[in-house]
Amino acid sequence: MGLNCGIVGLPNVGKSTIFSALTAAPAEVANYPFCTIDPNVGIVSVPDKRLDKIVQLIPTERVVPATFEFVDIAGLVAGASKGEGLGNRFLASIREVGVIAHVVRCFEDTDIVHVNNKIDPASDIETINIELALADLDTVSTRYAKQAKLNRLSKEAQKENEKVLPVLEKVKTCLEVGKPARSLNLNEDELAVVYDLHLITLKPVIYVCNVDEDGITEENGFVKVVRKIAEEENSDVIVICGKIESEISALETEADKRDFLEAIGLEESSLNGLVRLAYHTLGMRTFFTAGSDENRAWTFRSGFKAPQAAGVIHSDFEKGFIKAEVFNCEDLFFYKTEQKVKEAGKLRIEGKEYVVKDGDIMHFRFNV
Known part of the structure; x- marks a missing residue:
């Protein structure tokens, strides 16, 4: 599993805008589907106030924060599991990431085309979840068929299949109704059975609600819909205004950014919260080395x-x-x-x- 976060969602939900603000580097952004074809990759610093405090107490010549990789993946549409749109490329890219940031459009704007011509977070989430489940279903069904044939070979194979086939059947049944495999809460032994299948729907998901300027201070109905779905999946939710974040990232100095945030009533960029959440969701933690030459944050697995x-x-x-x-x-x-x-x-x-x-x-x- 990759030590990175893939930003996914339907076309025109704000993925590339959020990615550009995260990395302060331009990504292809346009008001039409499939502008992002090849994944954009960006390395971002992990915001950590502890490192700032360490620097204050142990002065040093050089400060190096921990870093984390984000991948902006092409927009998904219904039928992607069968190759529609850029489905095959999308699925190949998403299999390589460790955690998924699923951007959901939670704002109205007639100037920005929605791929389905309506703002419906529940439908948008269902579209992607079903496509990912169908992609995984193909993988599991193929393995199940191959595994079942092994029963003919030997008693040892039959004994092994007494453990393996029930797990594959359990996952297959879940995927057939469009549910993600992570909803099964498989135990360690069950996860070991399907580990090498690299199932997309086993990856942890963070729902990123992309709202307008008003939605950042007052939660709208779209966000409440997403929260309900995330609660049922035991997934996290974070609210971000891509437009505001792009304006913040364009400012030249940290002082200007602080003034801007203060003016709109925020303590820090919402993207900082996304970076930290993705980092921790993947089981990443931080230790420090400190000295007069360098204070550095290092990433390690919990x-x-x-x-x-x-x-x-x-x-x-x-x-x-x-x-x-x-x-x-x-x-x-x-x-x-x-x-x-x-x-x-x-x-x-x-x-x-x-x-x-x-x-x-x-x-x-x-x-x-």
Whole structure:
């Protein structure tokens, strides 16, 4: 599974506008379907106020935030699972991402054509969910047919199929009614059975409600519809005004951006929330290294042990791992200096079995 987020949705819902604002780099945007053909890829910094605080307490020459990749994927239409529109290219692109940001149009604007000539978030979501389910159904049905034939070969194959076929049947039944495979809440053993199928509908989804300027401060009926659907799927929802975000991204200085946000009653760009949510939804967490030369945020997967985290910096760090000096950034924020953190007994020496925590500040000892 990719360590990135794919931005998907029907044509003309604002995907490319949001992508451009996220990356502050132009993506193809136009008032007609299929403007975006090949996926645009952008690397964005992960907003993290903790890194800002660390810099204040441990002055440094260089600051490097964590980064995350977003992919702007071509608009999907009904029939994509059978190759309609740019369906085949769309499906190939979306299989490669780790989490899906499903942009849903939640605003009225007669100047921007809707592919179905009406604003109906529930219908838009259903269109995409059905197409993705149908694509996965083809994959699962093919595997099921091949797996069932193995029963003829040996008793061992029959025994294996007693475990495999019920799981495939369970997923197949779900997809046949247009429901995403993630709605089944499969356990670890069941997920292992379908792991190599790379099912699109098993990927976590964040619904991104693209609203107009009024919708950013007062929730409209379209957003409420999306929230209800997301709640049933156990998915997250975030509300963004693509138009406002594009205006913010065009401003040259951080001071100008802060003034703009303050004028419209926002503490920060809504896109910051999307970046953080996508990052955490994918199980990404952050540890820090800090010193006079550089303060840096490093990305690791939740559950990593100390040597694996060391390997994020360099493979030699993991191979030659000895120990890690660790304290959490919250201890630094409380005690204000590294020396006082040490005096309070909050600095620890951890070994190979230490499970790294989000917000840890680490220094690795290694020998290669």
